Amino acid sequence: MREIHAPGARRPARITPKSMGVLRVLADNPGRVVTREALLAAVWPDTMPTNDVVTQAITQLRKAFGESTEGPRYIETIAKSGYRLLVDVEWLSHEEGEPRPVGAGSPEVEIDEAPVKENAADNVAASTAAPAARQALLFRRWAWGIGLGVLAIGCVAAALWWSGLKRPQVGAQDEMTALLPAPRPYRLITSAPGFELAPTLSPDGSQVAYLSSMTEELAGTAILVQTTEPAQPRTLTFPPEGAWDTNPEWSPNGREIAFLRRSPGEDCRIMAVQASGGEPRVLGGCDPHNRPSFDWTPDGNGLVFSSPLSGDGEPGLRLLDLATGRWRSIEYGASAEDVDTAPRFSPDGKWIAFVRNTPLGDLWRIPSKGGKAERLTHQRAELRGWDWTPDGEAIVFGRRVDSHTRLYRLDLSDRAVIDLGIEDAQAPAIAAQANQLAFVQRKPQFGLYRIGDGGEGERARPSQRLFPSTGRDSLPSVAPDGRQIAFTSDRSGEFSLWWADMERPASLRLIEGIRPESRHLPAWSPDSGRLLIVGTDARGHYGLHELEPTSGQLRPLPVPVPREDLLFATYLPNPDHVLVVAGKGDGQQLVLFDRRAIPWRRLASIDGVSFALPDPTQGRVLFTRLARDGLWQSDLGLAAASIRQVDSRRPASQRYRTWTVTEDGQIEYLEQLPGCYVSLRHIGIGRAHAPPRCLEPTHLSTINGFSAHARDRVTYVSMAVVDGSDIGFLSLDPVPTESGGGFW
Structure with a gap:
């Protein structure tokens, strides 16, 4: 029945099979931290969910237990780690079909599912006690004497969860431990300061070539080669002044490495160099404005x-x-x-x-x-590199989830996706003739910074860090009033939305009840009173929400877009109109909605749009395209005849979120230039040739958005406090298990 009987509750609370699975894993590890990754691997073993599913399961369990701010707590959130069951667990056996008595005032959980063993010892009950009252929480599993038809109704989800897992006859606690796969061993084979990026393996997996740079943007990079053991690398290429060597790819015969030698905006050449070293040869030309x-x-x-x-x-x-x-x-x-x-x-x-x-x-x-x-795949996700397995039967790819990136394996036969359990990993590269995988591991810490603008031709005033923490703060969105700011962070252990009145720093608080998606900044209303947020609410509903941050009131909005296609929304000067960026087939489109009708009435659209912002001062909508570099504009009604290009080169298509429009109509573009990691440039007629202004010479910024306030001449940017990356290396050979082996 999957029911929890909490003390003082008038009726039992029924929970989902996945919440039950999360509870089982926590119950098997009382007092120990269970990471989100372990929960995902145990309860969602053959899917690729976001961290939202764990958050939803924990929220449902807390509600079922009757947790409150004043009452006892059963589950603790451990910042940037996972969750811990705060109570003791006692596993109780009982005769088949005879439920054990439950102590007065004890939360009780009933599970109605098909037995996974014939061993009667597998039918257990668990009791937990709150630290203050030491109450018993009993988990009971009964072998119900009813037909298979009734069992199928009660336990189909549980059966799916357990399907495919071949387990030996073990005790109840040992069985739960078997759900947690052993961490796949890997080692870091580089440790130099800065960034080691874009690995490529020799066909036999014995050597790795990669890029080495002090910046993520690869300025002035060269290609290095070393063995796949921790060893001193040797420099393979020596780009001339102003040129960058990028995109190394090992040849099928293992003798050469092809790469690009780029002087951005000026020259691009396709080249190859012997893996043993020597002078590179030119293979062809490429677009210097493209990568x-x-x-x-x-x-x-x-x-x-x-x-x-x-x-x-x-x-x-x-x-x-x-x-x-x-x-x-x-x-x-x-x-x-x-x-x-x-x-x-x-x-x-x-x-x-x-x-x-x-x-x-x-x-x-x-x-x-x-x-x-x-x-x-049907993920519409931010993919961070991929490669084939040597047998061609699967693909390993990196994907961004919230503020982290992870590696996944896609089986091409059944399209199942498996989390490989490696945190902060991306850019996988697999040896063509060996089960060896190299990847980039990056574990940055990002903080929010307020940077004063010194004006045209002047250096920016020193940056000021807002709300220090050890988390990853990003997506800073300043309100038109210049006082309020909303941003996302994992500083509480979960990726969440935060709000503050910057004139009252003590006002900083987490916004309960909404888990934002991590692609775009929250969008403020013109009166600074509301926010549009795409994310998941406390009931597990993913969609567009409107938030009043000062009161915390949140309500879902009936935007007629399939929730898996919803990406971003923003207000227009007309309060009855909303702009939405949504998926359309294989691409995306910008849609103008009238929110007075239910469902909202679609007024106009533009295909192929990646991001858009209104410019009320000049009565226009500015947008970027998926397939092109540059910036476009239309009128506020998205009329086709009003569309024209504003800039042909900026923003670059891969930096489609690093621009913003201030309340006085200024278009600001954030880019990295030689000698300046965070540079601000004007885009627009009459200002396109103005020199960029260096905001921060030594810290990298995120590329998923920033905001600026023209009246105060201040820019709010998420920048790295601690950053860098290394090359990791692991074997993809089958991992031995108690049941005789398994792959991945």
């Missing part, structure tokens, strides 16, 4: 390249023949709205897989000689 991605063809005679972002040439993937230097488009129905990046040939050469419509994209594949494109 293409590529892979070797299986025979080593060519390269497959990503879609062009400049708008020139045919859309879709292209092949470069190294013998002739000729380019050829691959025919598979790609349109001008499709941005296909990170192409890679399958180990057998039959397929090319790629990411479509990054930065919120999915994995696709096509036959290597062309043909219909097939979608492999």
Whole structure:
């Protein structure tokens, strides 16, 4: 029945099978911290959920236990770690079909599910006691003497949870421990200061090449090579002044490493260098305003390249023949709205897989000689690198979840997605002939900074950190009044929304009842009284919400967009109108809604939009596109005839969130320049050639958004307090288990 009988409750509370699974794992580890990753792996073993599902399960358990701020607490949140059951657990056996008596005032949980063993010892009850009252919380499992039909109704979800797990005959507590997979061992093979990025493995997995830089933006990078044991690297390339070497890719025969030598905005060359060292050779040219991605063809005679972002040439993937230097488009129905990046040939050469419509994209594949494109995932996620397994039967990819990135494995046979359990990992690279994987591990700490603008041609005033913590603070959104600020942070242990009146620092508080998604800043209303937030509320409803931060009142809004497609929303000067960025098929669109009607009435739309903001001062909407660099504008009604380009180069398509519009109509773009990690540039007619202003020379900023207040001449930016990355390395060989082995 999955019911919890809490002290003082008039009736038992029924919980979901997943909440029951979370409770079982916590009960098997009383007093010990169970990480969110362990809970995800145990209760959601073959899916790719966000951390929201754990939060929802914990919230349901707390409500079922009757927790309150004044009463006893049963589950503790451990900041940046996980959860801990605060009470003792006693496992009680009983005769089949004879429930044990429950002590007065004790919370009681009843589980109605199919037995997973014939051993009667597996039917258990657990009791826990609050620290103050030492009350007993009993978990009872009965072998009900009823037909299989009734059992199927009560336990289908539990059966799905347990399906596929082959377990030996063990005791109740040992069985629960078996749900927690052993951590997959890995080691860090680099430890230099700064950033080690973009690893690529030799075919036999014995060597790794990667980029080394003091910045994440790869300014002045060179390619280094070392063995896959911790060892001193050797520098393989020596770019000239002002050039960056990026995108290393090991050749199929293991003899060469192809790469790009870029002088941004000036020159781009495709080059290759012997893995043993020497002078690089030029393979071809590339767009200096673009940053293409590529892979070797299986025979080593060519390269497959990503879609062009400049708008020139045919859309879709292209092949470069190294013998002739000729380019050829691959025919598979790609349109001008499709941005296909990170192409890679399958180990057998039959397929090319790629990411479509990054930065919120999915994995696709096509036959290597062309043909219909097939979608492999339906995540609309921020993917951070991917690679094939050597057998070609799976793909390993990195994905951003809240403020973290993780590695997942996609099985191509059944499309099951498995969390590999590696925190803060991205950019996986797998050896073509060995079960060896390299990846980038980055564990940054970000803080919010207020930076005063010194004016045109002047250096910015010193930055001031707001609300210090050891968490990851991001997405700072300042209200039009210049006093209030909302931001996201994991400083409480969970990714949450925070609010403060900056004139009263003690007002800083967590906004209960909403878990924001991590892509976009919350959007303030023109009167600074409300916020539009896309996220999940306390009832587990994902959608668009309107929040009054001073009171904490939150209400869902009936936007007629499938919740999996909802990305961002913002107010317009007309209070009856709302702009929404939402998924549409394989891409995205900007939609104008009239909120007076229920459901909201759709007024107009623009396809291929990645992000948009209103500019009330000049009566326009500014937006970026998925498939192009640059900035566009339309009138407030999104009329097609009003659309025109504002800037052809900025923002770069991969930095589509690093721009904002101030209340006086200024368009500000945040970028990184040589000698200045955080630089602010004006975009717009008459100001495009104004020199950028250096806000911060030595700290990196996030690329998922910032805000500025023109009247106060202040910019609010999330910048790294502690940052850097290293290369990790692990084996993908089967991990021995008690049941005789298993893969991953």
